[in-house]
Amino acid sequence: MRPALGRRRFIGISAAAAGLALVPFAASAMPQEAVRWRGQALGASAELIVHHHDREQAERLVARAAVEIARLERIFSLYRSDSALSTLNRQGALASPPPELVDLLGRCREVWTLTGGAFDPTVQPLWLAYADHFARPDADSAGPSPETIREALDLVGLDKVGFNRDRVAFARPGMALTLNGVAQGFITDRAVETLRAGGVESALADVGEVRALGAHPDGSPWRVGIAGGAQTVDLVDRAIATSSASGFRFGGPGTPGHLIDPRSGLAASLHESVSVLAPEAASADALATAFCLMGAAEIEALLPSLPGVEVRLS
Numbered sequence: 001m002r003p004a005l006g007r008r009r010f011i012g013i014s015a016a017a018a019g020l021a022l023v024p025f026a027a028s029a030m031p032q033e034a035v036r037w038r039g040q041a042l043g044a045s046a047e048l049i050v051h052h053h054d055r056e057q058a059e060r061l062v063a064r065a066a067v068e069i070a071r072l073e074r075i076f077s078l079y080r081s082d083s084a085l086s087t088l089n090r091q092g093a094l095a096s097p098p099p100e101l102v103d104l105l106g107r108c109r110e111v112w113t114l115t116g117g118a119f120d121p122t123v124q125p126l127w128l129a130y131a132d133h134f135a136r137p138d139a140d141s142a143g144p145s146p147e148t149i150r151e152a153l154d155l156v157g158l159d160k161v162g163f164n165r166d167r168v169a170f171a172r173p174g175m176a177l178t179l180n181g182v183a184q185g186f187i188t189d190r191a192v193e194t195l196r197a198g199g200v201e202s203a204l205a206d207v208g209e210v211r212a213l214g215a216h217p218d219g220s221p222w223r224v225g226i227a228g229g230a231q232t233v234d235l236v237d238r239a240i241a242t243s244s245a246s247g248f249r250f251g252g253p254g255t256p257g258h259l260i261d262p263r264s265g266l267a268a269s270l271h272e273s274v275s276v277l278a279p280e281a282a283s284a285d286a287l288a289t290a291f292c293l294m295g296a297a298e299i300e301a302l303l304p305s306l307p308g309v310e311v312r313l314s
Contacts, residue, residue: 037062041069041207042184043079050195051202051217061198065191069207072190075100076183089124089176093169104179104186104282105163111182111286112158114302119290120262124176125155127260130267134250143256149265156262184208185241185285192281204235209281211239226275226312238308239281243288245269261293270295275312283309 035058037048048065052058075098077083084101088094094101111119129152133144144152160171170176179186188207195203196213203213204222212222212235221234226242233240245257245267256267269292276291278284283306291299291311299311 033058035059035062037066039066039069041073041187042077042180044184044208046207048191048195048206049204050200052200057198058200061195061200064198065194065205068190068194069187072100072183072187076104076179076187078178078180085177085179088168088170092173092175093167095167097163097165097168099165100186101168102163102165104182105161105168107186107282108179108182108286109158111283111290114305115287115290115294117158117263118261118293119181119286120156120158121177121179121181122156122158122161122175123260123262124178125152125174126262126265127178127258128152128176130250130256130260134255139251141251141255143250143267153265156265181243181289182282182286185211185239185281185283188239188281188285205281207281209239209241209285210235211281212236226273233275233277235277238277238279239284240275240277241281241284241288242273242275243292244273245292246272259289259292263293269293272314274314277310277312278306279308287311 033055035050035052035055039046046069048062050058050062052061074080074082075084078085080086084094084098088097108119108121126149129144129148133139133148155172155175160175161177162169162171184207188205188209188211191205191207192203192211192213201214202217205211205213210224215236216222221236223232223234224240225232243259245259248258249255250258257269259267259269261268271292274288274291276284276288278287287306287309296313299313303309303311
């Protein structure tokens with residue numbers, strides 16, 4: 001199955017975060033030098049910035065986090081034919097699934113229920129319908145035909161996926177999952193928790209989404225840029241994710257974007273971009289995806305049930 005192109009990331013570590021090495025950890029401690037790791041995760045660039053008074057320990061922890069990132073990619077990636085997710089999509093069922101896959105599907109079901117289906121990882125057949133349509137040289141710029149969309153919609157719905165610790169299975173042949181709207185946040189969270197468990201108190205992780213562990217060692221918040229640096233936000237023990245329909249368009253300018261509503265089958269983002277700040281990156285990631293397909297009043301009505309969540313629409 002063709003891998004789904006991940007949404008373009010609109011959040012980057014601000015230049016203000018660079019050049020902050022050698023900030024004193026404490027008056028009596030060794031200088032706290034930043035240890036950086038750069039790599040790839042789920043088809044996108046990734047970066048960890050870790051401050052620790054013991055550089056060798058920081059390097060060991062960063063290496064441990066990088067191993068965890070690679071391990072989780074082997075579960076969630078649509079870019080790898082040997083991943084657990086790709087295997088599930090090919091076979092329609094997966095015995096003895098990785099516990100992280102089951103955990104993440106549980107998180108997906110919570111957000112799917114909360115948002116009335118606006119967030120739904122079973123949207124992959126619709127994505128493929130659009131991709132196949134625009135792969136043709138004579139493709140109608142409006143997108144697939146209503147009949148094609150109806151056929152794909154028959155394969156969409158998280159209620160058609162059964163899962164537990166023993167098995168994940170689709171109710172209908174042809175169904176498929178994409179976790180690109182939540183897995184990056186989940187992996188970001190796991191990288192941060194790996195660092196925290198090792199004693200790190202100050203770090204910034206960008207594994208498709210951004211999460212800060214503590215504040216910067218100088219006591220100030222971590223600052224990250226949104227939309228190429230046009231806006232910035234301050235983070236302390238918080239995450240941010242941004243979704244935008246302009247991140248990718250199937251047939252170039254003026255054609256449908258990659259944010260497809262799993263309820264209607266239409267590429268119908270209601271906002272230019274949506275940024276969600278939340279305590280965890282997985283929640284921010286999934287909500288940013290869903291909120292692009294929901295009106296401002298709907299979003300506002302949900303916020304009281306989402307402690308620590310802030311939304312910025314444009």
